[in-house]
Amino acid sequence: VKNCADFNMYMSEYIDDQLDHQQRSQFEKHLKNCNLCKSELSKMKLVVSSCKDIQEEELPEDFKCKIHERLVNEKERSRNKYIKIFSTLAAGFVLIILLKGLFQNMYFMPAKSIKDECPQMMKAESFEESEEIISFAGESKDDSINDGNMAEAKSYQSQGHAADAMTSDSARSFVKRNSSGTETNNLETDSIRTVNLTLEIKNPVLENENIKLSIINSGAELINKEKCAENEILLYAKVPNQTYDAFIMELKNEYGTENLIIESSDYQDITAKKESLSIALNSANNEEDNTDEKEAEKQCIREELEKLSFDADYTFINLKIVEKD
Amino acid sequence: MRDSEKILIKRSKNGDIGAFEDLIEEYQQKVFNIALRMLGNYEDASDIAQEVFIKVFRAIKGFKGKSSFSTWLYRIATNTCLDELRKRKNKKVLYIDEDIKLEDSDLQRQIEDDSPTPDVIAEKKEIGAIVNEAIDKLSDEHKAAIILRDIQGFSYLEIAEILNCPEGTVKSRINRGRRTLKELLENKLELLEGYFVKRSDKEVPM
Numbered sequence: 001v002k003n004c005a006d007f008n009m010y011m012s013e014y015i016d017d018q019l020d021h022q023q024r025s026q027f028e029k030h031l032k033n034c035n036l037c038k039s040e041l042s043k044m045k046l047v048v049s050s051c052k053d054i055q056e057e058e059l060p061e062d063f064k065c066k067i068h069e070r071l072v073n074e075k076e077r078s079r080n081k082y083i084k085i086f087s088t089l090a091a092g093f094v095l096i097i098l099l100k101g102l103f104q105n106m107y108f109m110p111a112k113s114i115k116d117e118c119p120q121m122m123k124a125e126s127f128e129e130s131e132e133i134i135s136f137a138g139e140s141k142d143d144s145i146n147d148g149n150m151a152e153a154k155s156y157q158s159q160g161h162a163a164d165a166m167t168s169d170s171a172r173s174f175v176k177r178n179s180s181g182t183e184t185n186n187l188e189t190d191s192i193r194t195v196n197l198t199l200e201i202k203n204p205v206l207e208n209e210n211i212k213l214s215i216i217n218s219g220a221e222l223i224n225k226e227k228c229a230e231n232e233i234l235l236y237a238k239v240p241n242q243t244y245d246a247f248i249m250e251l252k253n254e255y256g257t258e259n260l261i262i263e264s265s266d267y268q269d270i271t272a273k274k275e276s277l278s279i280a281l282n283s284a285n286n287e288e289d290n291t292d293e294k295e296a297e298k299q300c301i302r303e304e305l306e307k308l309s310f311d312a313d314y315t316f317i318n319l320k321i322v323e324k325d
Numbered sequence: 326m327r328d329s330e331k332i333l334i335k336r337s338k339n340g341d342i343g344a345f346e347d348l349i350e351e352y353q354q355k356v357f358n359i360a361l362r363m364l365g366n367y368e369d370a371s372d373i374a375q376e377v378f379i380k381v382f383r384a385i386k387g388f389k390g391k392s393s394f395s396t397w398l399y400r401i402a403t404n405t406c407l408d409e410l411r412k413r414k415n416k417k418v419l420y421i422d423e424d425i426k427l428e429d430s431d432l433q434r435q436i437e438d439d440s441p442t443p444d445v446i447a448e449k450k451e452i453g454a455i456v457n458e459a460i461d462k463l464s465d466e467h468k469a470a471i472i473l474r475d476i477q478g479f480s481y482l483e484i485a486e487i488l489n490c491p492e493g494t495v496k497s498r499i500n501r502g503r504r505t506l507k508e509l510l511e512n513k514l515e516l517l518e519g520y521f522v523k524r525s526d527k528e529v530p531m
Binding site for chain 1: 457
C-alpha cells in the first residue's frame with residue numbers, strides 16, 4: 001500500500017479481514033497519515049453495514065405449494081418423455097421384425113407357424129440339456145431371436161434343475177396339506193414358496209397362448225420367459241399368497257382337476273439371509289466413514305432386504321405343461 | 326456433506342419428490358432472497374426461485390458431489406438470476422411500468438409487517454429501500470458479488486465457487502461494487518449515518 005489508489009483497492013479486503021499481516025500493517029500506516037482515506041474508509045464501512053442491515057424476507061405463502069405442483073408436473077412430464085421414447089423404439093423394433101419376417105417368408109420359405117417349427121427345433125437335443133426360448137410375445141418367426149437369447153437360456157436352466165431336484169419330504173408335506181382340503185395361506189412370511197405344477201393337456205404347444213391367458217386371468221403374473229421343448233412347455237409365474245388357492249381352483253376348473261398335478265413345493269428359508277443382511281446393514285451404519293461407496297453398499301443391502309420381504313408375499317409357480325396321452 | 330443430506334440426494338435422484346422437498350427446505354428462503362435482491366421485485370423473485378428448484382430437480386441426477394450441494398444450488402440460483410437480468414435487458418421497456426407497480430406492492434407488504442417498534446422498523450425499511458435501489462443500479466456482476474457477500478454473508482471462497490471464477494476476481498468485484506455503491510449513496514450517507522447512530526443508541530450495537 002503505497003498511495004491512495006492502492007488504499008482504495010484494498011479497502012474491502014481490509015474491512016473483511018482478508019489481508020495478511022504485512023499488508024494490514026502497511027494499510028493501517030497509510031490510514032494514520034491520510035485523512036481523505038480515513039473518511040473514505042468510514043463511508044465504505046457505512047455502505048457495508050447498510051447492506052448487512054437489509055432484512056431477509058419471508059417466503060411467499062404459496063411458494064412451497066407452487067413448487068410441489070411444479071415438481072409433480074415435472075416428474076409426470078419426464079415419465080411421459082421416457083414412455084414416448086420407449087414406445088417409439090418398441091414400435092421401430094416391431095416394424096423391423098415384421099418386415100424381416102415378411103421378407104423371409106416372401107423369398108425364402110413358405111409361411112410357417114411357430115407351432116410347426118418348435119418341435120423340429122427341439123428334436124436335436126433333449127429338454128434337459130438345451131432349452132431354447134421362444135420370445136415372450138410368442139409371435140417370433142425369426143430364428144435369430146432365439147440365438148440372441150441363448151445366454152439367458154443358460155440362467156433359466158439352473159432354475160429348471162432346482163425344480164426337478166425337489167426333496168420328497170417337502171413334496172409330501174404339501175400334498176398332505178392339499179388333500180386335507182384346508183390348504184391355508186398362513187405361510188411363515190420368512191420363507192419363499194415355490195410350487196411345481198404339471199398340467200396335462202392334449203396339445204401343449206397349440207394351447208400355449210391360451211394357458212398363459214388363463215394364468216393371468218387367475219390372478220398370477222408371468223415372470224421370466226417360458227421354455228419350450230418337444231411337446232413340453234415350462235411357464236414361470238408368481239401369485240400373491242392370498243390368491244394362491246383361488247389360482248389353483250381356477251386352473252382346475254379350466255383344465256379339469258385330474259389334469260393339474262401338484263408335484264412338489266419348496267420353501268426357501270430366508271430368515272437366516274434376512275438376519276445376516278440386517279447385521280451387515282447395522283455394522284455399516286455404525287461405521288464412522290461415510291464415503292459414497294459405503295452409502296451405495298448400504299443402499300444395496302436395504303434394497304435386497306426389501307426385495308426379500310416382497311418376494312415372501314408371493315408363491316412362485318413352475319408350471320410344466322405336458323402332452324396328455 | 327452431512328449424511329442425511331446424502332441420503333436425501335440419493336432418493337431425489339430416483340425422483341422422490343418428498344425427499345427432494347426435505348432436501349431443499351433449508352435453502353428455499355435464501356434462494357428466494359438472492360432472487361429478490363437480484364431482480365428487485367417480489368413476484369419475479371418467487372417465479373425465478375421456483376424455476377431454480379425445478380432446474381435443480383431436473384439436474385440432480387447428474388450431481389456428482391464435486392462441490393457441496395449448497396454451493397451447486399446457489400450457483401444455479403445465481404446463474405438463473407443473471408440469465409433473467411440479461412433477458413430483461415432485451416425487453417427493458419416492458420419492465421419500467423411493471424417495476425413501479427410491484428414496488429407499490431412491496432411497500433404494501435412492508436406496511437403490513439407487524440413488529441414491536443414500528444418507527445424503527447419503518448426507518449429500517451426506508452433505509453433498506455434506499456440501499457436496494459442503489460444495489461439495483463450496479464452492473465449484474467457487481468450486484469451478484471455484493472448480494473452474496475454483504476447481504477447473504479458468504480465468504481470470498483464460497484462466492485468464488487458459486488460464481489465459478491477465481492477468488493481474485495471476487496475480491497475486485499466486491500471492492501468495485503462497494504465503491505460504486507458508495508458513490509451512488511454519496512448524498513444519502515448522512516441519512517444512513519444518522520440511522521446507525523440512532524440505532525446503536527436504541528439497540529444492541531452490531
